[in-house]
Amino acid sequence: MKKNVPPISYGDYLQTAGLLNLQRPRSDEFNVKAHDELLFIIVHQTYELWFKQILHELNSVMSLFASDLVHESDMGTAVARLGRIVEIQRLLVDQVSVLETMTPLDFLDFRDLLYPASGFQSLQWRLIENKLGLRSDRRLKYNSTPYHAHVPPAEEQQMLQAEKDPSLFDRVDAWLARAPFLSNKDFDFQAEYGKAVRTMLENDKETIIRFAKTNEDKERNLKQVAEAESTFAAITDPARYEELRNAGTFRLSHSALQAALLILLYREQPLLSLPFQLLTKLQDIDELMTTWRYRHALMVHRMLGSKIGTGGSSGHQYLKASTDQHRIFGDLFNLATFLIPRSELPPLPKSLSTKLSFQN
Amino acid sequence: MKKNVPPISYGDYLQTAGLLNLQRPRSDEFNVKAHDELLFIIVHQTYELWFKQILHELNSVMSLFASDLVHESDMGTAVARLGRIVEIQRLLVDQVSVLETMTPLDFLDFRDLLYPASGFQSLQWRLIENKLGLRSDRRLKYNSTPYHAHVPPAEEQQMLQAEKDPSLFDRVDAWLARAPFLSNKDFDFQAEYGKAVRTMLENDKETIIRFAKTNEDKERNLKQVAEAESTFAAITDPARYEELRNAGTFRLSHSALQAALLILLYREQPLLSLPFQLLTKLQDIDELMTTWRYRHALMVHRMLGSKIGTGGSSGHQYLKASTDQHRIFGDLFNLATFLIPRSELPPLPKSLSTKLSFQN
């Protein structure tokens, strides 16, 4: 132990005295009996503590990705820290079960004392959303006012700043777009790969025609494939892609999307191994954000029925609507549409596969 | 050990030789390399085994509730068996994470070999839905044909029979409707309780007026309370209730809904303790059914993007749409709207509280 470091006790280190003095049930203050209010407070305080940890990890990953050229030696760290966020999110989802041990009747004991406090005012949750890259124009409106209108000005300022700053989405997009492995003149990835996708989609059409039970089915499913074909055409046509991107079909830039595809398809190449893990963790995070929202919406339905929330929202309907609307890395899920079987994968030219492997 | 019982080995008891011989990867048959197909098969086989267990418990609970007068000594058993279903469902939700270790690319190695097999054809899953009480007129259509059109005739027969037979929902409804504790001439529950609800809704209106940030918010939220008032009026007006029930607002019969309310409000009465637990387990089951659907939809999105499913469905969109549409015990969630704070609860008359307690 370093000589200049004074000893410290468990309680001082963790500030337990302060920590355990921050639970202030309104029912105590107003002399109402409400045994379960403490649970309600502690569930939310642990959420806020975990949010702080998530932000700590997010900030660090964002700074590792601050320049477009991410150091190879930082990739493992970035993946591990995103992996930690995933573990925390799993806990946050499970934690809903603890809150559900409070019944609606128990909640009513103190619900009237909480107006107009609401989870919608959580600064850290908004920062997480904004730093991940939730776009303000995609946000469902909370009542008729914007989400940041319900908090103190200093907090509103932070929320808006996080909205303006480059998000994790933006940084990952920029990193992908400049990935050095993309530019290889020996390899016409698009041409080879394009052929394989078109074959796959042709096969899908045959399958539909072969197995459709009714004409209606056949036509609807063929229409879906036709849409995939049209979207796919855009992937190899930057101008058309940009149109679709403006229309909201894609969010990633054209080069970034291409790089992501290449990573997903050639993940066995040593240099692509960690990037592949990174994209996977981003999908995990996106999926667990939306799962948490969904569990949360069910819990609110159970607790309130169709009563309005303490913050004046229309409750579980709002929350459910947000599960899909507020997704951030949806492009990575949609890319699965254009993956092709490994057996159809064009082999990499030697010059590229060398570039993607180790020195030794 | 009983003398007439011959010894048995672990393998014979569990039929492991047969069990472990039932995994037949199509990739083996067609000589394609697809390491992950075994996982795909085993995930689904364990699902089917758990479905069998869920059906075993469901059938037993349904037979305990077969007559409208459920024996008090069977209530504990019913609650425990529903509780087991809940534990199994928690496992089923977590199990999705195991399947997600298979990436879209791994799936593509054998996806082409599975047409037109589809999870939509699972007989047991349909039986679970139908026995719980999913109404055929509430089902989303699977393609343009009914859900039972894609299976062998003997299985279709079973599905349709389960649709016709009284479901768990029906049996619980009948049991609630005849609950002996409802008929008590000393207690005008509706009058007393009605006053309390109306007060609560009046308070909600004041709260809205006090805290609304904009006129738009105020009006929308007041409208929501007005709807609650109108729905509530129906709760005490059998004719009006029947109208709303026909319109789909409620599914429980009028008497059943009243009994459920009474149980939720007076759960501390010894006789109501197990009935309260029963209603809670039904909510848990409903919530976990829908959570599983949601997780499943996300997994499919991740695996297929917007490719069509092997069964020809339009994939994750369909699954997501079903999460809300296919709920069964939603009434129990909606009842939370009309719960009142314990402090406003009309006290039970002595004659009734005696009836709800033990002999000793």
Place this chain on the structure above:
Amino acid sequence: MKKNVPPISYGDYLQTAGLLNLQRPRSDEFNVKAHDELLFIIVHQTYELWFKQILHELNSVMSLFASDLVHESDMGTAVARLGRIVEIQRLLVDQVSVLETMTPLDFLDFRDLLYPASGFQSLQWRLIENKLGLRSDRRLKYNSTPYHAHVPPAEEQQMLQAEKDPSLFDRVDAWLARAPFLSNKDFDFQAEYGKAVRTMLENDKETIIRFAKTNEDKERNLKQVAEAESTFAAITDPARYEELRNAGTFRLSHSALQAALLILLYREQPLLSLPFQLLTKLQDIDELMTTWRYRHALMVHRMLGSKIGTGGSSGHQYLKASTDQHRIFGDLFNLATFLIPRSELPPLPKSLSTKLSFQN
């Protein structure tokens, strides 16, 4: 909303400003780079918050059981609150996985700054142990000094007070011992039941003789049954029981053990339904306490190898030794030895079964 209640915001209600200002990494103070110290702090702070909630529930259940005659209307509440503790404990066990995302190397970045702080100093954890009923003479020694020697005097005082006050174990023991359903002159439970147990043990002996592969096996297993017979003889002989109790074989009083047996065997009787659930929750709590200890020991092994802990303990060996030594409701597990098949169960006389059912 009540008119005299002033509005409150989310942040003020949850004291987020204070809460999020209580993380004080020593690495910041001493200007060392240690990204993961925040995780270490937050994991422990969330543990402490959950411990507060567990104590809140424990205290309330203990006060419901403060007099030996527990109100029937409180039993449901007691079971629900113990059930909440179980849900929280599940979370605490899962939470270890989050801490394990910190590797040993990450921990070393700041381990030197923590001396001599140690989780052994957690006041709340000690209170939980003592209130549940961990006996001071069963405690493993922490180094050569007692567990309460390492904390500030005021905290030591609280620990010792909780050791002296009647614990949940004591209260449950007293409640069981006076359970009114035990005294019934029409029913010689012990005689009937004794016969059934003896038959079961005889069967076990035959089974051993029939299936033993070697003489050594046969003898060892017959010896185990002989011990069970001898222990069982004590269950029906209060004086002998007291001897075994003094020797540490049992901890429950003789009457309490009898009542517990009766509850386990006749749990279908309506009056015994909630008591049965209560005993089950106590087993769950005991099991999850020890599971948490075990997971914690593994995590420490992983983090430190055989380095000494920051508090100077010998680390994971100590923790592992405590898993078994520190169990509290082990008697409830051991009772399984003396349960008999339902088919052998002596029927209850009418007078008793009436007493155990409802008025109606």
Place this chain on the structure above:
Amino acid sequence: MKKNVPPISYGDYLQTAGLLNLQRPRSDEFNVKAHDELLFIIVHQTYELWFKQILHELNSVMSLFASDLVHESDMGTAVARLGRIVEIQRLLVDQVSVLETMTPLDFLDFRDLLYPASGFQSLQWRLIENKLGLRSDRRLKYNSTPYHAHVPPAEEQQMLQAEKDPSLFDRVDAWLARAPFLSNKDFDFQAEYGKAVRTMLENDKETIIRFAKTNEDKERNLKQVAEAESTFAAITDPARYEELRNAGTFRLSHSALQAALLILLYREQPLLSLPFQLLTKLQDIDELMTTWRYRHALMVHRMLGSKIGTGGSSGHQYLKASTDQHRIFGDLFNLATFLIPRSELPPLPKSLSTKLSFQN
């Protein structure tokens, strides 16, 4: 879809008819009422299915490691497949909760019909243990006969073969021992690192002297550090190491241990990133094996008390004893003893760090 592939249905693909016909409750056969036996069977059958999957992954990883030079492009695959085993194990641990919904009384309804079947006879479980690398001389004896004496000869043969074949432990050991990054003449890793460890252990001694509450504590803890010093001396002295290895302190070969240390300490180097993840997954697997054993032991205690198991074992005591005794990758945990803070880490020479990075 390929043209030569005939269509298949869900039921045929998953062999559901066969699968759902393999549950043969003995209670049905002998006409005894035992509702819960189906659960008992299904829990074990799902375990066996998951065991098959674990073996599938283990076999594939072992074949990737069959030659000492593992292809870089296979490392990602190996890590992913071990990661899948971890996800499955998490499920297996959680699954114990489902079995615990069966109470001891429910089990007694059919326990008598199961002799002498026992989980100890599970072929696949033994194969998993042996393939991971459980050494036969470390096994606790099951009764007085070896573990493989209780199964049919063909199964015994398989168990013994798996004992003889190189295990995953052996293959990882060989791979580590020949890791090319170890041989670098510009870097005297041992000298530099040795200095850092000795400094750390000196610091530990000072810390002990500074904070020990009693002489007894001080001496015991100093003795522990002295042991670490002596073990550490062996790490840099192959002959001494071999002695300790023969004595059971270590199991990894000397070179493998050194390589593992290097990987843990320099995991940020791109080439070491996946090897580090591999070692972490092996720790996870070891930890979850032992956690599962522990949960299982608690469950058996709960179900049987101190009754003998159906296979004639002495039950939960045996199982608990095996948790520690049967660990396989304990060396990786113990290595934490000799990790040093990153700030003390000797920098890699340029020649080596180049070798550990990518071509580009």
